[in-house]
């Protein structure tokens with residue numbers, strides 16, 4: 001049991017900003033809904049859980065998060081269902097993963113029940129912030145960070161946990177150009193690659209910018225030791241269709257265990273597509289490109305769901321992939337996933353929590 005000493009207090013915003021916010025047209029991640037959940041960890045327990053109007057936080061410049069980077073986050077979505085209900089997609093998986101990240105970063109775990117209760121209460125309160133267009137959603141961002149005012153190096157003893165939300169419109173995923181990275185690494189054996197830690201993102205920005213200068217949108221990360229097999233695509237997991245089989249690297253200590261990838265793998269199996277979760281070498285990808293057997297390649301993650309890849313760069317050469325309009329697996333899997341998330345298809349895997 002993780003100690004908690006709290007019930008969730010609710011302070012409603014006196015004026016909703018919804019009417020002034022153009023949620024059906026807003027860009028991703030810039031508009032925030034009326035409320036947020038906040039709680040603090042102090043003296044070995046979580047307390048002061050509350051839902052209150054979305055607002056700035058006040059922190060000391062000595063707050064340890066700014067110096068030693070103990071910060072983790074999650075990303076998940078709530079969807080409008082057909083009957084006016086709201087569905088949280090696989091929220092328990094995100095909650096469990098946040099606690100896996102917390103442990104790796106020497107941060108306190110969050111009681112699952114308290115997390116879920118706060119999440120549900122928050123989404124319920126701001127349910128009208130889900131845009132009305134098909135396949136749009138409310139993006140949910142839980143974040144936890146170190147708050148001790150101390151410049152010595154150790155794990156902080158105080159933390160703040162916040163959940164806020166942002167309307168996310170469905171957008172057309174224009175196919176991306178990716179470069180296979182063989183110098184920089186996102187993560188390494190024994191490192192923090194499996195944790196959704198803020199520092200992993202900070203370290204990935206410079207190599208990603210170098211690739212951008214060369215005309216690519218994203219990197220395909222490879223293993224840090226040999227740079228011979230593929231790990232992730234930018235901030236998404238990566239999947240390939242080679243010779244009629246869906247291939248994806250298994251989750252490991254160096255790969256973030258994507259809930260979208262897990263969902264796609266489950267659906268692919270249920271739809272009868274051949275699936276293999278195994279190590280994928282760059283040699284194998286290159287051979288498949290040359291023999292015409294690389295049929296599809298895409299990233300999988302909550303923000304974009306499925307991001308088709310149109311070009312792969314490797315060792316200074318670019319290889320065009322087949323036009324994603326001709327693909328079979330990715331569009332079918334995306335459609336299936338969207339139908340389940342929005343309640344248009346029976347949720348046989350029990351992924352949706354209805355509010």
Ligand SMILES: *Cc1c(COP(=O)(O)O)cnc(C)c1O
Pocket residue numbers: 075196232234235236237256257258259260261300301302303
């Ligand atoms: C969040 C994240 C993903 C995608 O995970 P989902 O659960 O599908 O959103 C993939 N890779 C990295 C590095 C991530 O941080």
